[in-house]
Amino acid sequence: MPDDFREFFEERTQWTDTDGSGDHTHPHGTADLSDANDEVPLSRRQLRKSHEKRRNQQIIRIVAIVVVVAMVVGLLVFGYTKLKSWRNARERASQALTADYPGPGTGKVEFTVESGEGPAEIGNNLVKADVVKSQAAFTSAVAANNSTLYPGTYELKKHMACADVIAILSDQSKATGFLQVKAGERVSQVIADAAQLSGISADDFNAVINGGGAGILPAEAGGKFEGWFEPGTYNVKNRNSANDIIKEMVDKRVEKLDSLGAPTGADREKMLIIASIAESEVNADEYYGKVVRVILNRQAKNMPLGMDSTVAYGLGTTADKLTDAMLQDASNPYNTRVNTGLPPTPISNPGESAIKAAMNPPEGDWLYFVTVNLTTGETKFATTEDEFWKLRDEYKSSNSNAN
Structure with a gap:
């Protein structure tokens, strides 16, 4: 046990001064305890621990200093x-402010904003057309004013101030050449607008519409375009063919129906017919589904649908112009006041909300509905004929007071 013995020896052995300089020791090497003020010498083990403690403290101090320096x-x-980032941002903002023409500009530039283009892309095209001086200045001005830029063709000038350009591009009334197909519009209205905006003869459009739609319409449409134009914005300004314009609207419709998971074949046409009636009868998303359920419930009971909107479509007029004779004319295949079943085609181009409602209507036993307030469009639904007549009275009272 040499190590244990060494420790035992070190713990009990003291170092003495052998030169007789004043320390008092006994001959056997033990300390003289007669002087209470003399310090007791440390053993080798204690000295070693003391050195280690000082070294550890020094290491801790060094580490702490390093950490503090690293944090600083x-x-x-x-x-x-x-x-640096703040300075760069200020420099960019300053450059954007200075990189702008004073306006008002000179000459004439016909500039088109395509559907789906954002401020950066529009700004880049404006720079290429020499309308604005800097894309950065333009996009900064759009963001600062929270402006919405609309598709269309606009008349601008060269070297315009960004603010002046934005004022024009954010005003839809100044846009030309872009056809807006709205939910609930009939094909006749869409074609009239397309002919006017494109400069293509209305006869060219009507020739396509009346030609059966070969190569354009799907088979389930039965050669009829009503219901098959997708609402949206279409650039018709620089198109040379009525056929191409019509085909684009139909292709967009098919693409939308596929994306919604709409039924195919004859069921798709039936769904569009029902959705178009709902679109034409009410003016709010909250009512579409209930109107669809009324149509389905009436079909289940073999009841005429009784929709004035279908009668009016078959006569090429509007519901507010119908006469009693018109409402009783059974020769009109769209007269659902007299004839049972669905009309032969859709009666408008339904929007996405009406289509979704036709695909998944709510459950209910409603058989009637009345728009009781023509100003607000408020519509109420009933399950019995007695309830229906009460709603009719409410309609008459509400609208006579409004007049």
Whole structure:
């Protein structure tokens, strides 16, 4: 046990001064305890522990210093980065403000904003057309004013101020050449607008519409375009063919129906017919589904649908112009006041909300509905004929007071 013995020896052995300089020791090497003020010498083990403790304390101090220095350096680097970023942002903002023409501009530039283009792309095209001086200045001005830029063809000038350009591009009334197909519009209205905006003869459009739609319409449409134009914005200004314009609207419709998971074949046409009636009868999303359920419930009971909107469509007029004779004319295949079943085609181009409602209507036993307030469009639904007549009275009272 040499190690244990060594420790035992070191713990009990003291170092003495052998030169007789004043320390009092006994001959056997033990300390003289007669002087209470003399310090007791440390053993080798105690000395070693003392050195280790001092060394550890020094290491801790060094580590702490290193950590503090690293934190200070990190804060300095972070602050410098932030300051640099702030300065760069100010420089970019300053450049954007100065990189702008004073306006009002000269000459004439016909500029088109395509559907789906954002401020950056529009700004880049404006720079290429020499309308604005800087894309950055343009996009900064759009963001600062929270402006909405509309598709269309606009008349601009060269070297315009960004603010003046934005004022024009955010005003839909100044846009030309873009056809807006709205939910609930009939094909006849869409074609009239397309002919006017495109400059293509209305006869060219009507020739396509009356030609059966070969190569354009799907088979389930039965050669009829009603219901098969997708609402949206179409650039018709620079198109040379009525056929191409019509085909684009039909292709968009088919694409939308596929994306919604709409039924195919004859069921798709039936769904469009029902959706078009709902679109034409009410003016709010909350009512579409209930109107669809009324149509389905009446069909289940073999009841005429009784929709004035279908009668009016068959006569090429509007519901407010119908006469009693018109409402009783059974020769009109769209007269659902007299004839049972669905009309032969859709009666408008239904929007997405009406289509979704036709695909998934709510459950209910409603058989009637009345728009009781023509100003607000408020519509109420009933399950019995007695309830229906009460709603009719409410309609008459409400609208006579409004008049």
